[in-house]
Amino acid sequence: MKYFEANFDGLVGPTHNYAGLSVGNVASLSNAKDVSNPKSAAKQGLQKMKALHDMGLKQGVLAPQERPDMNALRRLGFTGSDANILQQAKQHAPQILRAVYSASSMWTANAATVSPSSDTADKKVHFTPANLTNKFHRSLEPETSGRILQAMFANDEHFAHHRHLPDNDHFGDEGAANHTRFCDDYGQGGIEMFVYGRYAFDHNKPAPVKYPARHTFEACTAVSRLHQLNESGVVYVQQNPEVIDQGVFHNDVIAVGNQNVLFYHEQAFLNTEEKLAELNRKYAAQNNKEMHFVKVASNQVSVEEAVKTYLFNTQLVDIGNNEMAIIAPMECKESASVSAYLEQLVSQNTPIKKVHFFDVKQSMRNGGGPACLRLRVALSEQELAATNQHVLMSDQLFATLNNWVDKHYRDELSENDLIDPSLVMESRTALDELTQILNLGSVYDFQR
Numbered sequence: 001m002k003y004f005e006a007n008f009d010g011l012v013g014p015t016h017n018y019a020g021l022s023v024g025n026v027a028s029l030s031n032a033k034d035v036s037n038p039k040s041a042a043k044q045g046l047q048k049m050k051a052l053h054d055m056g057l058k059q060g061v062l063a064p065q066e067r068p069d070m071n072a073l074r075r076l077g078f079t080g081s082d083a084n085i086l087q088q089a090k091q092h093a094p095q096i097l098r099a100v101y102s103a104s105s106m107w108t109a110n111a112a113t114v115s116p117s118s119d120t121a122d123k124k125v126h127f128t129p130a131n132l133t134n135k136f137h138r139s140l141e142p143e144t145s146g147r148i149l150q151a152m153f154a155n156d157e158h159f160a161h162h163r164h165l166p167d168n169d170h171f172g173d174e175g176a177a178n179h180t181r182f183c184d185d186y187g188q189g190g191i192e193m194f195v196y197g198r199y200a201f202d203h204n205k206p207a208p209v210k211y212p213a214r215h216t217f218e219a220c221t222a223v224s225r226l227h228q229l230n231e232s233g234v235v236y237v238q239q240n241p242e243v244i245d246q247g248v249f250h251n252d253v254i255a256v257g258n259q260n261v262l263f264y265h266e267q268a269f270l271n272t273e274e275k276l277a278e279l280n281r282k283y284a285a286q287n288n289k290e291m292h293f294v295k296v297a298s299n300q301v302s303v304e305e306a307v308k309t310y311l312f313n314t315q316l317v318d319i320g321n322n323e324m325a326i327i328a329p330m331e332c333k334e335s336a337s338v339s340a341y342l343e344q345l346v347s348q349n350t351p352i353k354k355v356h357f358f359d360v361k362q363s364m365r366n367g368g369g370p371a372c373l374r375l376r377v378a379l380s381e382q383e384l385a386a387t388n389q390h391v392l393m394s395d396q397l398f399a400t401l402n403n404w405v406d407k408h409y410r411d412e413l414s415e416n417d418l419i420d421p422s423l424v425m426e427s428r429t430a431l432d433e434l435t436q437i438l439n440l441g442s443v444y445d446f447q448r
Contacts, residue, residue, distance in 0.1 A: 014409050189233060
């Protein structure tokens with residue numbers, strides 16, 4: 001039986017805007033309150049999805065959240081019509097108004113953690129939506145993320161869905177942005193690497209001081225238990241607190257892996273040699289071969305430049321013949337040091353042989369690169385056939401979604417537009433139509 005790694009990219013929502021909501025995310029804060037381009041953002045994302053589909057990769061679409069989240073505003077005490085609520089929030093709590101409009105679900109690396117059937121005791125693919133407790137605007141996502149994932153992977157014979165972890169900072173879970181799986185082949189048992197920023201119950205352990213560590217060790221171990229993973233196939237690694245304080249808010253901003261390759265910055269982790277030795281030992285025990293560790297030194301690319309260009313927030317994809325390609329944002333090509341490094345990298349003795357650059361500037365300006373935009377799901381032929389076929393990219397779906405964007409999305413969105421009640425109806429109309437295109441059923445609150 002064949003196995004594949006499918007990428008499910010987040011479709012940028014109609015209310016894509018620059019609100020500067022993510023403390024610790026340098027790009028998000030530096031572009032706060034700029035005018036955004038929702039239509040352009042959605043089309044850039046679709047173009048990347050179609051390009052990967054055309055490269056022969058399995059590519060899917062993950063629907064956005066309902067925004068603005070009017071139910072959240074009502075829970076916070078705002079009353080009356082939608083128009084009245086928006087006006088009240090703008091007057092009394094503008095930061096909350098910006099938060100409930102956030103289109104941050106576009107970064108589906110934060111949607112969930114996924115363990116394939118070859119790793120789990122019951123031989124099902126397991127999904128746990130991330131609770132994203134560290135940021136209010138993202139903490140609104142997990143219930144709807146869970147519904148969307150259940151509508152995409154609806155066959156109980158093949159898929160197991162868990163509720164997100166408790167809504168508490170002790171179990172802060174940022175999903176697959178802090179999770180990487182290593183394997184020889186997607187159908188073989190792998191080693192799942194969980195990366196965390198701090199210990200929730202032990203304040204004597206290392207932790208950042210400037211920016212928050214969003215993901216806890218306790219969340220990692222809880223997801224591992226839920227997914228029925230064997231200890232021999234799991235490695236827990238702490239992120240270097242110093243790089244978190246330099247704007248590395250998730251591990252996928254400083255490291256990326258695929259199959260037998262870990263591409264990482266030398267400052268990415270604590271106890272690096274010890275942890276990579278454990279990872280290599282467990283990988284070798286399962287696959288009778290060693291991993292490729294591709295280390296980028298600070299004198300080659302600084303942490304600051306890595307964050308600016310998102311060198312590591314790239315996708316590392318299998319292109320056949322035991323070779324891989326990096327899917328990178330244009331910012332990597334425009335940086336002298338990063339461009340020079342990548343040119344050198346593809347000639348070295350590693351599986352990474354090609355680099356493809358994509359324009360995802362609308363996402364980049366809000367703090368998310370190509371890796372943020374996708375959730376990886378390793379699937380067998382049977383599991384892929386059991387997946388909702390309407391969410392899988394094709395020439396027809398690409399054309400349909402582009403027409404849908406043209407029909408429903410605004411060219412520009414400014415902060416003043418957030419009090420426009422017609423934007424609420426525009427968004428709901430668009431999402432109602434999208435659930436029909438993708439055959440998702442009633443996943444949004446306004447439909448239930």
